[in-house]
Amino acid sequence: MWSNVGILARVLSRGTAWHVPVVVLSRGWKRVPGARRLRVAPRTCVPCRASQSTAGHNSFSVRSHTCGELRSTHVGEVVTLCGWIQYQRHGMFIILRDFSGLIQVLIPEDESRAKLKEFCDVPVESVVKVMGKVRRRPAGQENMNMPTGEIEVCAETVEVLNVCQKLPFEIKDFVKKTESLRMQYRYLDLRSSQMQYNLRLRSRLVMKMRDYLCNKHGFVDVETPTLFKRTPGGAKEFLVPSRDPGRFYSLPQSPQQFKQLLMVAGIDRYFQIARCYRDESSKPDRQPEFTQVDIEMSFVDQAGIQALIEGLVQHMWPDEKGSVSTPFPSMTYEEAMRDFGVDKPDTRFGMKLVNVSEVFDSTDVPFLRDTFRQPGGCVQAICVVNGAKHLKSKDLESIKQVALVHFQQEVSVVVVKTDGTWKSPLGKMLPESVKQSVHQMTMAQPGDLLILAAGQQDVVRPLLGKLRLYCAELLEEKGVALRDPTAFHFLWVVDFPLFLPKKEEPGELESAHHPFTAPHPEDADRLFSEPHKVRSQHFDLVLNGCEIGGGSVRIHNASVQKFVLEKVLKEDSSLLSHLLEALASGAPPHGGIALGLDRLLSIIVGASSIRDVIAFPKSFRGHDLMSGAPSFVSKEELRPYHIDVKWPAAVEGTEQ
Amino acid sequence: MWSNVGILARVLSRGTAWHVPVVVLSRGWKRVPGARRLRVAPRTCVPCRASQSTAGHNSFSVRSHTCGELRSTHVGEVVTLCGWIQYQRHGMFIILRDFSGLIQVLIPEDESRAKLKEFCDVPVESVVKVMGKVRRRPAGQENMNMPTGEIEVCAETVEVLNVCQKLPFEIKDFVKKTESLRMQYRYLDLRSSQMQYNLRLRSRLVMKMRDYLCNKHGFVDVETPTLFKRTPGGAKEFLVPSRDPGRFYSLPQSPQQFKQLLMVAGIDRYFQIARCYRDESSKPDRQPEFTQVDIEMSFVDQAGIQALIEGLVQHMWPDEKGSVSTPFPSMTYEEAMRDFGVDKPDTRFGMKLVNVSEVFDSTDVPFLRDTFRQPGGCVQAICVVNGAKHLKSKDLESIKQVALVHFQQEVSVVVVKTDGTWKSPLGKMLPESVKQSVHQMTMAQPGDLLILAAGQQDVVRPLLGKLRLYCAELLEEKGVALRDPTAFHFLWVVDFPLFLPKKEEPGELESAHHPFTAPHPEDADRLFSEPHKVRSQHFDLVLNGCEIGGGSVRIHNASVQKFVLEKVLKEDSSLLSHLLEALASGAPPHGGIALGLDRLLSIIVGASSIRDVIAFPKSFRGHDLMSGAPSFVSKEELRPYHIDVKWPAAVEGTEQ
Structure with missing residues (x-):
């Protein structure tokens, strides 16, 4: 197939008794025609499908094994492997790679070797399918640095599925690349063993968190909207123009309002691995979208939420990173500031x-x-x-x-x-x-x-x-071993102030966290007399000096919430009328927490940036270097949204 | 607490031998002070915490049981329940509700009844906490229509946690509400048993899908960005202005490009429960954001993807909806059009x-x-x-x-x-x-x-x-039983045409699905001579006459992809240069599918609209009736994004 685009297809076969190497130099994808045309009849088995096992990494695939799973126990088995050419040795070996590891493939040395020369010219990173028998490597040729180093696959057929035409950098872990090059060719950067580990660990840990919350503790995974109403003072919220002139959706910074509304709705225990958005152009190293593990419970107090999270961390913690003991140490905000000068102390x-x-x-x-x-x-x-x-x-x-x-x-x-x-x-x-x-x-x-x-x-x-x-x-x-890089110090910081003086106007107060945080029960009466002295039921989870989560018991009483919004914060409470109405409609006492998944993962894998635990991150400046987003769009494309660009020269002066 | 906002707090106690009813009419949330202030020390147990069980619906909560789980096996146990007052009977019973069901609470009949009168005036849907002993209902008073109908809880203390101040409609399943009222007070609408069932089932099924993909078949859950570059011809993509003048992100309709790039990246098996966006103002009953189960695999053919999905549906299928047998029937596009006049036949x-x-x-x-x-x-x-x-x-x-x-x-x-x-x-x-x-x-x-x-x-x-x-x-x-409402007819429709004549210009071709779909292997050569006759490797999954998924084997060869974009579709391939470069960098053969989660769920639960399986859906016109989104924002708030509203009167003429 694909013959019209000039494909070099060659079948070389020979007749020795024990193997028949077939080398197909084709960029097409070999498929047996008519494999699936019959109605209702059982699915026709495709001959090239090597494995129809019902589970595992090879189910439903044309390979029988992954490269990295082969061991000496497989000796004698005929296997089908698919992967990338990592490198070639002596014109007779190829090292084949897939996500699971490397395997050596031997192109047998015999009279057809000349014909195989063309195959040896296939560039590295080309994709091939190899069928052959697993055999023990000759004595002395084992490679104990390679998990598959005791064996090799003696090729019987090799098929080139796709030729790699060019590479901006080599896919070798030791090759240093600038970060912008890594971002531009992210699909190549992700082939590195470190990035494969990071993304796969992320998937695994998130799955364990879900298991803990959903299966073990009865939490309900609820998806909340990301096209929402702009919140009062939501300067960091991206806007999304609608087709109603002048009206905009807003991409929320967190599902805060929705999670509280779900408690009013009687969902009782909510969680979501939630995509959140924050437009922080002023800050370096920002990610305009990030992910948080978002949790809310009814009929719970602060200690209950903390215990839940300790169990969650313990449940999801990867074995290879040691164990986590609970309960986590706890200190008050005042103690943290007194002893460490910061509200997220690195206690290592x-x-x-x-x-x-x-x-x-x-x-x-x-x-x-x-x-x-x-x-x-x-x-x-x-x-x-x-x-x-x-x-x-x-x-x-x-x-x-x-x-x-x-x-x-x-x-x-x-x-x-x-x-x-x-x-x-x-x-x-x-x-x-x-x-x-x-x-x-x-x-x-x-x-x-x-x-x-x-x-x-x-x-x-x-x-x-x-x-x-x-x-x-x-x-x-200078080489002093001060902090153990393998140590993970979790810490709760509690008893934060509920309000802080506004930076611009120190006589006025703003929420230290958000206006839905409940006052500390010991300070509840002070709310009405000395709000600046009130501690909150907010608490932060700190890991190795980084804030990885923040939670609180929320205000569930409509009149207290109204008092905080109107009297303390001097905000227009009508903008939150739907929330106030909800609190007045039988809101249960509730609280919750949000964990920053990207940050948590980056600390666990020891990455210097959260970009290393995100598949397709934005650059330092919030750009996607691969596709070029954000990009210019035509005036025509803006028309349905009733907006027009004000170019900087025109921003302060007249319209252009 | 909250005394300054005029809270009525009363403690009524009496001294009979077998119970001490305490009724606290307080809107505050009772909490024992100082429960958590000590550093490192084991967490102080909060006396009001009735249960510290390590798993289940009551872990970390102040309740010991849910209302609906109590049975005659609990008789004699002292339990703590939290819930909403569903209704009151004879001034001596309250029916308490939580997500799990209803339970009858008896306010004991004795000399203190007069004092309890005030409690009986607490409106329905107020939130209360009840501590008391489970006892068998007197003979003849059992209610066999209620799962908890053999027993009742004899209250010892009752605490009002929050008074319900007003309700736009009653929380009774039999009360009919207009849909706009349901949307405006969604947090009340979600208290209905049907909506609780729908959202909880959704969470459960998604969890089972994850289990199947992630735990059983080695798929990696990867989050892909939603702030991306506008795709060529992406008229249905919402725009998000950035702070770079004239540059916009776009909210993608699906992670199509990213999932293919992940295959190039060697992720091998990807899935994501992905939020997608589509701006279809022209269509009624649209949801601007929706969710798809997004799947992509390397080294697979169409039959493999179909078998994977059949296993997925079987694994996640809820027991209460019968069983699903596989493989699903299959018919070609031509057969579907011939026999049913539509590409998504209702075969019931x-x-x-x-x-x-x-x-x-x-x-x-x-x-x-x-x-x-x-x-x-x-x-x-x-x-x-x-x-x-x-x-x-x-x-x-x-x-x-x-x-x-x-x-x-x-x-x-x-x-x-x-x-x-x-x-x-x-x-x-x-x-x-x-x-x-x-x-x-x-x-x-x-x-x-x-x-x-x-x-x-x-x-x-x-x-x-x-x-x-x-x-x-x-x-x-007219009452004819034509389609069994409990039947679920899955069907694959295969062999779609790869291209269709453009409606506006029938001489030109456009992709029947998307430009990344691979041609049918039998028709591959025709691609270059008679593209209009080429069938594709696209396939749809149909359930009861609704398309609930579409998948395909993708083009993995850069020159074929370039040919399709430039020669067949006459598009500017430079806009997809990152994808073409990726295909040239060692792309494995790959394919995948996306299932419409909202639609699938709505069919399973028998809902007339996908709004009934979404927690906070938008209205028919794409509005959030609860918060009022999309809403107006000030000129000031638009300034950082270098955009200006063109009011309709000004759209066609001069700037305003």
Whole structure:
């Protein structure tokens, strides 16, 4: 077939007793005609179908085995394999690859070898089908680095199913490619063993999560719409023009409203592996679409949701990554900020923040003393163990730079010398007793580095929190084994504030998470008097210093929800009238959580970017480098949507 | 708690020996403070948590049982239930409902009854928590229509968790609601037992499909992007403006390109329960987003894909709907058009088309004779068994009307009278022998109805195909049991044409399905000489006359794909350059299928619309009646996307 497009088809056969190699150099797909034309009659078996097993990776396929599954137990079996030519050796071996691994195929050495020459010219990455017998490799030729290295397949027929015409890069794990090239030719990049592992693991873990939620705990998988109404303040929501002039759908950032409505609807336990959208052009490394494991339950409290998630993580956790013990440790938001300077602490290492204010109370260094005497003022320190030993003065300078650039703040970087004295301008200003107290409180030893910062607590904490992580990276660059790359530290952070002062207008409040979060029961009465002091029933799940999930108990009372929207947040509650009406129609107490699936997976596989666990990610700038999306469309195509492009030159001025 | 918003909280307790009813009329959610504040320590057990079982519907919940699971085996157990008040009886019973069913709760009759009066005033659909002991109902008071009807729960405490303030309609299965009201208050509509069943069945069946594909056959669940590049001719794709001026993403109609690229990437077996988008404003009853079960395999042929799907349907099929036998019957497109006048025949009944041209060859009725003597001309008939008996002359008239309105064609509707003569103007024109031949060929009997149409075959077939279905509906309206409502007739339709003449320009060809479909192997050579005669390797899965899936073997050869795009379809192949490059980079032979999940589910549950198997569907006009989407957005919100609305008055003329 395909003869009109100039296909080179050749059948070479020979007559030795034990095998008849047939090499078909064809780009067509060999199919036996008329295999399926009879009505009702049992399906005609297609002769080229090597396997009709009822399960496994080879069911319904023309192959009998995958390349990687063959072992010495298969010796003597006639197998049919399909795969890609990984490479050729000595003009007599081809290494065939499929997703499961590699296998060596021997093109038998005999008088027909000359005829096989053409076959050996078929480029790597071409697709072939091989039929032949599995045999043990001759003694001494085994390759113990290869799972199939004890055996090889002695080809009887080889058929080229598709010739690989060109490749922008080789499909070898050791070949380095720029990320933009990987993105442009994603279909080749995905052939790498790492990307195959990542995508297959993702599928496997998601399946185990579904099993846990659906089969074990009675959750209902409900699909919610992605063409929805713009939410108040939904600046990060993509818009989708409709054919009704001026009306737009919006791609929601999460199914938050729908999951709560499903609880009002009596679904009781909902989950969805939900596609979410966020237009964050300002942020680097953004993915405009991402996936979250979205969960909501009725008649549950915070502890119940946390226990559910601990069980979920334990159930889905891959064996090859060790085990996860539960319950996960928990700390309050206040403790996290106090000890780690961040609400998502990386607890794989210490280097905690220490409040050393008290020892400076009695000193004569005015800027220190005055600072911490102001309301909210403090002096805090972190001790970088062996920091003086590993870090060069260039590194110490960069630490100061980070503080200056990100926080416009100076820090003192103190080298604790072998004799216990301080190498720092501060050393001369402070009496020995103060330095000793600081050593005691921070447990600093000779050879360590002390970083001291003075100022308002809400600046000093995040500043030292950032420097703590920065120093960890510096030390690891020097080869210090600070964080175990095989360790997974889960942590709950609880008791977040319900509201935060607005950045632009600190006199006003905004939701720390979202306006549907319920107040902490201990603080419930304060909601009406001192809302800024109210803690919430929000909780975050943190893994190795990354927030991988956030959950909360929701407000289920319509009047409380209305109070929060109108009185605290000063928002137009009519935009959420459908939700308020739902809460007034018999809403059960409910709560839930959303886990960031991409982030979780990337940590599990140790990827540096979530792009490595997404099949077709967008680039750093939100572009699809393979197809060129987003792309220009014609004025004609915009007409049905009643929109027109305002080109930048025209944006601020007149219409074009 | 919530005391500031005026909550009526009351605790009534009394001191009898065997129970202490506590009625808490509170809209707040009772929670024990400080339940979770300790770090690392084992989670503090919340006293109100009735069950900490490790699996099932009540794990992690404050209830111990669901309402519907209680049976006489639970007698004597103290249980905690949460649910909605379905109704109250005699001021002493409440019927509590959750997703699992109903249970009767007895408010014990004793001296405190007066105090309970207030509780009895709580409106239906309020949410309550009841703790009490299961007991056998007094003899004679059992309700055998209720699965829990042998028992009742004798309340010890009752807590009102949320008061239902208002309801636009009652949550009773027998209450009829308009569909727009159901859509506006979808969260109430979903409380009905039918909608609960539909959504839960959907979740269950999807889970079984995943189990079959992922666990049994090695498929990999891969999420593909929904923000993609507009495909050539993608008039039905929604556009999503990006922040790059003039550039748009597009919401794809299916993951077709991605699934093929995944095969090139060596994923080997892909599936996804994929959200798809289609902007079909012109069509009624559209859903702008819908879900398909999307499958692609490498190294497979058409028979393999069909066998996979038969196994899938069998595996997921719900027990309560009988069994499905495989393989499914199969017929060619030509057979389907010939016998049923449609490419998705409803094979639950006969009434097949019969070509009666030959008997009119010798007649004197010129318009009949001349018609079928033209190329493609024919006279065809369907016989409506007992049609004359059941259908009135008004019905016969409506049959003619359908033909006129939809096909601008006249048909002869012939009543075969008890004496075998024809009641029809045609009866007088035709000799008896012709009528006898028609009777023989159509197997018409006295009391039947014959519908005859003459004309071009490609008009007559769909015309009679439509009238066949119309007559079936008419007969069923009269109470004739034509189609078994519990029967499920699966059917493969195969050997579709690869190309069809364009409607606007019949001299040009367009893809019958999509340009990636491979030609039928028997017709492969014709592709280059007579493409209009080429059959494809496309196949449809039909259930009860609805197309529920379409699959094909794809073109895996780059030059064939290029030929089809450029030479046959006259399209700009550069818009698909990424796909052509991929095919040239070692694409394996591959094929796949997509099943319409919404449609399949709606047929299984017997719903009249796919809206009944979607949690939050759009209305007939594509609107979300609950939230009001799509909605207006401000000029300010459009600014980041560099677009402007062209209001209709301005569309054709100048900018506004």
